[in-house]
Amino acid sequence: xxxxxxxxxxxxxxxxxxxxxxxxxxxxxxxxxxxxxxxxxxxxxxxxxxxxxxxxxxxxxxxxxxxxxxxxxxxxxxxxxxxxxxxxxxxxxxxxxxxxxxxxxxxxxxxxxxxxxxxxxxxxxxxxxxxxxxxxxxxxxxxxxxxxxxxxxxxxxxxxxxxxxxxxxxxxxxxxxxxxxxxxxxxxxxxxxxxxxxxxxxxxxxxxxxxxxxxxxxxxxxxxxxxxxxxxxxxxxxxxxxxxxxxxxxxxxxxxxxxxxxxxxxxxxxxxxxxxxxxxxxxxxxxxxxxxxxxxxxxxxxxxxxxxxxxxxxxxxxxxxxxxxxxxxxxxxxxxxxxxxxxxxxxxxxxxxxxxxxxxxxxxxxxxxxxxxxxxxxxxxxxxxxxxxxxxxxxxxxxxxxxxxxxxxxxxxxxxxxxxxxxxxxxxxxxxxxxxxxxxxxxxxxxxxxxxxxxxxxxxxxxxxxxxxxxxxxxxxxxxxxxxxxxxxxxxxxxxxxxxxxxxxxxxxxxxxxxxxxxxxxxxxxxxxxxxxxxxxxxxxxxxxxxxxxxxxxxxxxxxxxxxxxxxxxxxxxxxxxxxxx
Amino acid sequence: xxxxxxxxxxxxxxxxxxxxxxxxxxxxxxxxxxxxxxxxxxxxxxxxxxxxxxxxxxxxxxxxxxxxxxxxxxxxxxxxxxxxxxxxxxxxxxxxxxxxxxxxxxxxxxxxxxxxxxxxxxxxxxxxxxxxxxxxxxxxxxxxxxxxxxxxxxxxxxxxxxxxxxxxxxxxxxxxxxxxxxxxxxxxxxxxxxxxxxxxxxxxxxxxxxxxxxxxxxxxxxxxxxxxxxxxxxxxxxxxxxxxxxxxxxxxxxxx
Numbered sequence: 001x002x003x004x005x006x007x008x009x010x011x012x013x014x015x016x017x018x019x020x021x022x023x024x025x026x027x028x029x030x031x032x033x034x035x036x037x038x039x040x041x042x043x044x045x046x047x048x049x050x051x052x053x054x055x056x057x058x059x060x061x062x063x064x065x066x067x068x069x070x071x072x073x074x075x076x077x078x079x080x081x082x083x084x085x086x087x088x089x090x091x092x093x094x095x096x097x098x099x100x101x102x103x104x105x106x107x108x109x110x111x112x113x114x115x116x117x118x119x120x121x122x123x124x125x126x127x128x129x130x131x132x133x134x135x136x137x138x139x140x141x142x143x144x145x146x147x148x149x150x151x152x153x154x155x156x157x158x159x160x161x162x163x164x165x166x167x168x169x170x171x172x173x174x175x176x177x178x179x180x181x182x183x184x185x186x187x188x189x190x191x192x193x194x195x196x197x198x199x200x201x202x203x204x205x206x207x208x209x210x211x212x213x214x215x216x217x218x219x220x221x222x223x224x225x226x227x228x229x230x231x232x233x234x235x236x237x238x239x240x241x242x243x244x245x246x247x248x249x250x251x252x253x254x255x256x257x258x259x260x261x262x263x264x265x266x267x268x269x270x271x272x273x274x275x276x277x278x279x280x281x282x283x284x285x286x287x288x289x290x291x292x293x294x295x296x297x298x299x300x301x302x303x304x305x306x307x308x309x310x311x312x313x314x315x316x317x318x319x320x321x322x323x324x325x326x327x328x329x330x331x332x333x334x335x336x337x338x339x340x341x342x343x344x345x346x347x348x349x350x351x352x353x354x355x356x357x358x359x360x361x362x363x364x365x366x367x368x369x370x371x372x373x374x375x376x377x378x379x380x381x382x383x384x385x386x387x388x389x390x391x392x393x394x395x396x397x398x399x400x401x402x403x404x405x406x407x408x409x410x411x412x413x414x415x416x417x418x419x420x421x422x423x424x425x426x427x428x429x430x431x432x433x434x435x436x437x438x439x440x441x442x443x444x445x446x447x448x449x450x451x452x453x454x455x456x457x458x459x460x461x462x463x464x465x466x467x468x469x470x471x472x473x474x475x476x477x478x479x480x481x482x483x484x485x486x487x488x489x490x491x492x493x494x495x496x497x498x499x500x501x502x503x504x505x506x507x508x509x510x511x512x513x514x515x516x517x518x519x520x521x522x523x524x525x526x527x528x529x530x531x532x533x534x535x536x537x538x539x540x541x542x543x544x545x546x547x548x549x550x551x552x553x554x555x556x557x558x559x560x561x562x563x564x565x566x567x568x569x570x571x572x573x574x575x576x577x578x579x580x581x582x
Numbered sequence: 583x584x585x586x587x588x589x590x591x592x593x594x595x596x597x598x599x600x601x602x603x604x605x606x607x608x609x610x611x612x613x614x615x616x617x618x619x620x621x622x623x624x625x626x627x628x629x630x631x632x633x634x635x636x637x638x639x640x641x642x643x644x645x646x647x648x649x650x651x652x653x654x655x656x657x658x659x660x661x662x663x664x665x666x667x668x669x670x671x672x673x674x675x676x677x678x679x680x681x682x683x684x685x686x687x688x689x690x691x692x693x694x695x696x697x698x699x700x701x702x703x704x705x706x707x708x709x710x711x712x713x714x715x716x717x718x719x720x721x722x723x724x725x726x727x728x729x730x731x732x733x734x735x736x737x738x739x740x741x742x743x744x745x746x747x748x749x750x751x752x753x754x755x756x757x758x759x760x761x762x763x764x765x766x767x768x769x770x771x772x773x774x775x776x777x778x779x780x781x782x783x784x785x786x787x788x789x790x791x792x793x794x795x796x797x798x799x800x801x802x803x804x805x806x807x808x809x810x811x812x813x814x815x816x817x818x819x820x821x822x823x824x825x826x827x828x829x830x831x832x833x834x835x836x837x838x
Binding site (some may be wrong): 468 | 637667669670671674675681682683693694697744750
């Protein structure tokens with residue numbers, strides 16, 4: 001240590017205990033701050049990963065679709081392809097009979113199957129003939145079943161043999177080793193659930209009785225008699241429900257030898273045997289009554305290991321895919337006639353009420369048009385306004401007023417812009433409802449303040465020496481701005497613009513006001529066609545009741561994010577080109 | 583005072599206000615052509631302000647007001663008929679800090695001729711750029727990398743590039759506002775030599791804080807103090823036989 005010119009008041013001034021303590025405190029404060037920062041970033045990163053993981057995982061479900069490969073009979077000048085699908089279905093599954101059975105059979109196929117054939121016919125690639133091998137798109141419920149959305153079909157192999165006796169339309173199954181004991185257990189669990197629900201209903205009757213009895217004292221005459229009758233009715237219902245529950249209890253506590261009747265409120269039990277599928281209707285530990293869903297090759301007894309009991313735990317009443325459909329799908333699966341292929345349709349089709357043929361193309365093109373309108377309005381107007389305000393406008397009360405208003409506009413809720421658009425663009429100027437033009441105008445209004453503020457900041461950040469340099473060699477104000485200031489401010493302007501555009505891309509609320517929420521199945525061909533946009537499509541699908549829309553919602557979100565990434569990438573590339581070293 | 587050189591600027595009764603501040607107080611000065619004139623004085627004395635009046639750069643400052651008559655070749659540069667943009671092409675300026683455009687060396691020099699339409703074609707422009715860089719003594723150093731960014735040059739080179747840029751518009755007057763204050767001694771020497779050379783062909787007005795620099799490169803020196811032009815004479819006279827007390831104090835290093 002060299003001697004300082006003016007020595008500290010005390011030699012140990014910066015090394016005393018107090019000083020060391022102060023230093024330690026300062027250091028720990030810094031460490032804490034860094035720690036908080038890392039925790040914050042960690043949490044944010046975690047949230048982002050969780051979000052992306054969720055979206056990607058659900059999107060993967062929509063990445064493929066299932067087809068059933070069967071033969072079709074197609075006339076050369078066929079015009080009713082829905083009929084062709086039904087005819088082919090009947091021909092391939094002749095054993096499905098009855099109105100319910102046929103409805104369930106047709107329910108496996110999507111209307112998209114007919115659309116595919118129609119498109120093929122229009123393209124001239126449709127094969128015709130008596131037995132054309134054809135792939136039919138499955139319906140949304142069948143697709144969800146194939147993805148295990150309604151639970152997996154559990155398999156129980158049995159070591160004991162099985163004898164099959166035909167009894168009219170039914171079969172009597174006798175299994176060794178009490179092979180059905182688990183089925184009985186599950187059936188009883190179903191009965192117990194039912195008994196519980198009956199008791200809950202009974203409890204509600206009791207509550208009704210209590211309420212009416214409390215009010216009984218305050219009424220007289222006819223009214224009182226009515227009320228008494230009502231209470232009596234409640235009692236009778238309660239007794240009936242409790243009696244039913246007790247009867248179920250008796251069944252549950254009974255031995256495994258009594259045959260339980262299986263209802264659609266219990267799990268479904270299938271027996272795969274001799275190339276067919278039987279569905280159990282009554283079951284005890286070793287015997288069962290069953291109806292055929294897919295006919296057996298023969299009624300021969302089989303040894304252990306040659307038959308399986310398969311269980312779908314969710315009751316038939318609680319799932320859209322019925323037992324007959326499950327049986328057919330399982331048979332097709334076993335025969336390898338179900339194909340899972342990439343779902344390119346999602347990008348080539350537009351919205352539909354049927355999830356399996358609903359695509360994103362309409363919304364994607366709609367978003368593209370809308371963004372085009374928004375950009376071509378918001379960017380030039382915003383940049384020009386910023387240049388005027390920053391470089392040319394005199395500083396006075398009027399420009400101050402404008403500046404304050406622009407800054408405030410950036411904080412106005414977007415739905416207000418929607419109302420404005422509805423009142424001004426739609427009602428006054430007569431811009432077509434739900435068109436990208438209307439949407440783009442509204443979003444441009446919303447984006448303008450962001451662009452103006454960002455552009456002004458970027459222009460202000462250009463060093464004045466550049467302006468002097470240009471003016472010093474005789475460049476006019478306009479030349480100075482457009483030759484020097486604007487190119488240097490461009491990276492900042494683009495950053496602001498991309499923030500505004502990203503905001504506009506994800507905006508739903510103002511577009512609801514101008515009718516872009518409408519159900520539109522056509523792809524818009526210009527800025528005046530009716531259209532919807534990606535976030536509105538997400539909103540619509542998320543509200544849809546069909547479960548298969550779930551994964552399409554996730555896929556639509558993924559497309560929206562991809563759109564955003566592409567848009568940002570373009571902006572970044574442009575920005576890199578404008579960025580120059582000082 | 584020798585009157586061998588023709589007068590380029592004839593300024594009479596010049597006053598400048600920044601809002602309420604009276605920055606230049608009723609000054610008269612004649613600036614001669616084909617010679618270097620140095621403005622010296624302590625900080626805040628108004629020498630830069632006066633310089634910026636000569637090409638109306640003060641117009642860009644909202645609160646600045648200028649009165650009096652400033653005649654360039656007998657023409658009042660503050661009259662309505664004069665377009666300040668046109669004036670600045672005739673009266674070029676070099677700033678304290680080198681401020682090349684963030685463009686190539688070629689484009690830096692070519693910018694002025696382009697906006698003023700001085701070149702009919704690319705070949706013309708190439709000639710102008712070459713001559714200007716040559717006049718600024720930069721040609722040999724950059725002739726192989728004209729497409730390189732001007733901001734990539736060293737400080738002294740950048741300042742010479744700025745001088746080349748100013749020369750390229752074919753000005754009659756060159757104003758230099760402390761052109762060497764951001765440069766190291768070696769770069770300063772190069773630029774000083776360049777300025778001396780330019781003084782033989784242009785009317786050069788230079789503001790400087792360095793009395794040695796004024797002594798070395800200027801033919802005439804004006805001493806400003808608190809907005810007043812205290813003394814204006816040949817450089818030799820100012821430094822060897824100053825008349826005013828304040829000038830004596832300043833050039834002998836007693837204040838400033």
